[in-house]
Amino acid sequence: MGFGTVSDGFLTWVYFTSLAIGAAILFMMARILVLRVYLLLSQRRTARFEAFWRPLLAELAIVPIPCKGMALPRLHRRDYRRFIGLWLAMQESLADEAHERLNHVARRLGAHRIAQRSLQRKSVPQRLAALIFLGHLKDRASWLTLAAMLHDASPVISVVAARSLMQTNPAKAAPLVFAELLRREDWPVERLGLVFRHTLSPELANLHLTPLLDDCDDETAIRLLPYVRYLHHEARDALLFALLSRSRSDRLTSRVLRQVENSGCLEQVRRYTAYPRWHVRMQAVAALGRIGTREEDLAILTERLGDEQWWVRYRAAQALVRLLGQSPNELRALQERHADPYARQMLAQVMREEALSHA
């Protein structure tokens, strides 16, 4: 029984491998237990910290008393991250004067200096927290650092930097943010929407966005189009008309049509209802439902109701219901008259949807 000399070497190797595995398991287990102990201690410290600071910050945020002469408790450096977490949670749910009072408190406590230093750290969570913090604080002293972080390779860091810059000084930040938006392709539209939501006024949008859209290629226009919503109506309508007139890209055309709400584009919209690409037809038909007229567009929409594409039929039916919504008999008559069974079915669906939405 047993192996020879070669096997002894083999067994030795297996023996040491199993020892190494055992040691690794014990090491991992010890680390897990240490992490848990650390977590429990940290949670207790955080609970004690919040029990003291939360009511204090809440009171300082809502009570309209001057804070200048008021002595604030000292914020330990080790509690900075806890303070930032608590302060940010409150800031994200407050507005206006409460914001400003909390900003004042943060400055009095010196948290802004720690945040400024945190911008230079390697840790991504620390940099992000500092970015958001300084944005709420509208910290002009950090402007140059924030502007540099706008070009960070990480889209997360750069978008948050964009937000902080826009919060600090929208007029100065807007050209920088739009330039960066054009330069890179990894900024999600939805995140930029959040950035601009409260910071990009129609005047600023007109000042910076309109010139860019006036003189750009179709691909760039597609990327800037979602932000046209921040313009004044008149400027927006004029821009959409111009883009629709000069667009050579079906993608751009359908996206512009999606935003059209002004009858100035009516003739163009009508032409696009017969376009070869279905998604352009669909958006044109939907736009016709918003800006079209009963007298002139009923025939177009009735024809599109029999389109080969489901979505074109659906939008045509919705547009018809929108135009003829006050005349249900006329809608029913139209439905009965239509030779295409798919068209009749689609109109029945949309009429029922409309009835249920008003129920």
Next chain:
Amino acid sequence: MPDAVTLVQWAEWFFLAYFLCVNGGYLLLVFLASFRLADYMGTVDFTDLPHVYTELEPPVTVLVPAYNEAASIVGSVRSLLQLRYSEFEVVVINDGSSDATLAELLSAFGLQEFPEAYRVRLATRPVRAVYRSTLHANLRVIDKENGGKADALNAGINAARYPLFCGVDADSMLQPESLRLLVQPFLTDPRTVACGGAVRLANGCEVSGGVLQQARLPKNPLALFQIVEYLRAFLFGRLGWAALNALLVISGAFGLFRKETVVGAGGYRVDTVGEDMELVVRLHRTLRRAKKPYRITFLPDPVCWTEAPEKLSTLRNQRVRWQRGLGESLMMNRALFCGRGTGLVGWFAFPFFVFFEWWGPFFEVVGYGVTIWAYWQGLLNFQAMLLFFSVAVGLGMLLSVSSLFLEERSFHIYTRFRQLLALLAASVVENFGYRQLITLFRLYGLMLAVVGVRARWGRMERRGAVRE
């Protein structure tokens, strides 16, 4: 001709190398997952502040295939309607239930038959009727003839109005923020075509109103072992594969897909019990063949909870079905195996799944069997046998403990110290019996497939393992 001792030595070398490779592969995945997890945990709290919507988020259709779920369907749908997201619809597909599933839905949600212009893009069993809720404008129910889960999902895709669809099981419990979190990869990377959500086990947990309130551990040891198993194989393993863009499985319990991409690939296949995995593998195959840039990724946040089987027979049926589904998915897409232009998917992930997941149970059982036989025949001494088993079992234990380590560094959802101790104990004990039992179940599934026995879904017994 080598003698018996030499043959046994070669066999032992082979099986040792096999165990090292399979567990080494998983340890590599856990290692990769640790980086992805660190990135995710570092940014998740900040990337979507403030938590408001801009109406620029893509709307989502939530598809809920249901078969004989009368006991729980109303609660499930109510909790789905409470999801916090800017725009979504819920489409329940009653797949020819023989119980009161449809009646329960009709009654609870004020459903009325609706003249839907139903569009058949994917062939399915006939649809009998479409209903719309008078109470919730974003709820529709499709009543159709029974065709299986894949068929039901295809019918749901046909009716889906939105560009993304999320397939959930009727018994999945989502968190209110689940959709918002799962959609993030689609926002940050437009190449994303699918994203899987982490599925956690709700056995023993406290649930209220269809939402998990408090994570607790089950008393049932089978369920406890499955929690460790889920962390190891279905959580951090998948995160590791996602880091390589080589994720081959997105759980049917919770996954988000780009509708047009799935329709373009042909929808779910109805001739497999592993329709969820088969779709993902096919997406890899078709998109790589078309040379389209794409990402299939995974969200590690614990956003979906489901009930694990606590009876051995139910667990066996589940694992036999999973193994068969795995084999079917791989065979149906075997063109991916080391194919030209298949990258890491075809040259690493696919072969890994073939040799270590699909045929893994065979090699494991034979490895144990040869070792025991050799000892019994006197070709191997007791010390050697013990050492082989210690390496094989030890590697599995190391993997489980590593996964627990990642869990502790990230979500640590089991907050009590004794829960952590219980999980640590389970991660050791599961390697002495439970894992071997699962391997036997999987081997049985493999053998059934080899001899050509037809696979069935079987029945999952709901034991109410979750505390309401």
